[in-house]
Amino acid sequence: MMTRRRFIKIFCALPLFVCLPGLAESITGVATLKDGYARRLKKILAAGDLPYIDIESSCNSRKLDIEFVAKRMDRLNIGLMALSADIGHGQFRDGVVFDPLSERLLASYPDRFIPVGNGGQSPALTEATDSFLDAQEAAVRDRKILLLGEYEFRHYPSPRQVKRGELDRDVQLPIDGPIGHRVFSFSEKTGVPFQIHYEIEDELLAPLEQMLAQYPKARVIWCHLAQIRYIERASRYTPTYVEALLNRFPNLYFDTAFGDANSIYPLSNQRHARVWANDGALLPAWRDLIAACPSRFLSALDLGGDRIERIVEYDQNHRNFLKRLPAQVQHQVAYRNAWSLLFGEEFA
Numbered sequence: 001m002m003t004r005r006r007f008i009k010i011f012c013a014l015p016l017f018v019c020l021p022g023l024a025e026s027i028t029g030v031a032t033l034k035d036g037y038a039r040r041l042k043k044i045l046a047a048g049d050l051p052y053i054d055i056e057s058s059c060n061s062r063k064l065d066i067e068f069v070a071k072r073m074d075r076l077n078i079g080l081m082a083l084s085a086d087i088g089h090g091q092f093r094d095g096v097v098f099d100p101l102s103e104r105l106l107a108s109y110p111d112r113f114i115p116v117g118n119g120g121q122s123p124a125l126t127e128a129t130d131s132f133l134d135a136q137e138a139a140v141r142d143r144k145i146l147l148l149g150e151y152e153f154r155h156y157p158s159p160r161q162v163k164r165g166e167l168d169r170d171v172q173l174p175i176d177g178p179i180g181h182r183v184f185s186f187s188e189k190t191g192v193p194f195q196i197h198y199e200i201e202d203e204l205l206a207p208l209e210q211m212l213a214q215y216p217k218a219r220v221i222w223c224h225l226a227q228i229r230y231i232e233r234a235s236r237y238t239p240t241y242v243e244a245l246l247n248r249f250p251n252l253y254f255d256t257a258f259g260d261a262n263s264i265y266p267l268s269n270q271r272h273a274r275v276w277a278n279d280g281a282l283l284p285a286w287r288d289l290i291a292a293c294p295s296r297f298l299s300a301l302d303l304g305g306d307r308i309e310r311i312v313e314y315d316q317n318h319r320n321f322l323k324r325l326p327a328q329v330q331h332q333v334a335y336r337n338a339w340s341l342l343f344g345e346e347f348a
C-alpha cells in the first residue's frame, strides 16, 4: 500500500499544473478558467473563424485600456491572450516587484486572458533580481499565473525605441548566468513554461544549447522565430538548425511573433523577419519546418505598451502568416499547441 508520504512525493514530481495537493481550490480555479477559455475558442470555431492564443504580448498596466483590448479581441476573433505587465521605471521606483495585472484582467474578462507573470527586464529583473524572481515564483506556486515571461537575456533596442532615440535597452544577460539557471531550474521543477527574448547570434547559440541540455524538462518558448536583426552575426541559424534543436530538445517551443515582409530593423537597415521572401511569400523552407514539427510553434502578436492600439494591424500580419500554413497546422499553431503546453492535455 502506498504511504501518504510516498504519494505526495510522486504527486509533486509531476508538473505543477497537475499537482500540489494543498492547492485544490486554486486548481478548481484553473479548471473554471479552462472551461471559459474552451467555450470561447469553440464559439469562434463554430462561427467558422480561426481563433488563436496570443502567447506573448505585454503592456504598461497603468496605461492599459482593458475594455479596448477586450473589444478588439472580440472583433478580431482573437481567442485568448497572455498579456504580461512590464514593470516600468516609475512602478519600480514605487517599490513594485510584482504587478498583479492578470488578476485585474481575469476579474473583468476571465474567458479571454491567460494569467502570466511580469516581463523579465530592466530595471526589476536586473536591479532587484531576487525580490522580482521570488515574487514571480510565489505567484506560480499560488497558481495565480500559468506562464512566465518574457525574460530578456539578449535584447537589442526595439525599432520603436530606435525611433525615439532610446538606445539604452541593449540587454546582455548571459543565459548561462545566475538568472538563467534560476529560471530554467524553476521551470524544470514546476513544469511552468517561460518565454525568452534572445537575439539570434552565432556566439549565443552554444550557451543556450548547453542550458537546454542541462535542464531538459524546462519548458522554454524562444520568442520571435527567425527574427534576425544582423544577418552577418547569424550564419548558423537556419530552418535545418532549428529543426535539429527541436529534435534534440522536446520541451523547446518557438513563438511566431515577427514583422511582415517589409519590416526593417532600423539599426541594421535589414528586413529582420527572415521567414519571408521579398515578394511576401512565406519561404518554403520555413513553412516546411513548421509543417514537419507542427506541435512546436505558437501564435503570438508581441503587442507592447507602445503599440497596443495597433492590434488590428498586428492581427492582420499574424493571420497573413497563419493562412500560409497547411490547414491542420494552422489550428495547431493558432491554439492547440498553446493549449497543450499550458494545460498538459489536448484541446478537445
Ligand SMILES: [Zn+2]
Residues within 6 Å of the ligand: 150, 196, 197, 223, 224
Ligand atoms: Zn521579445
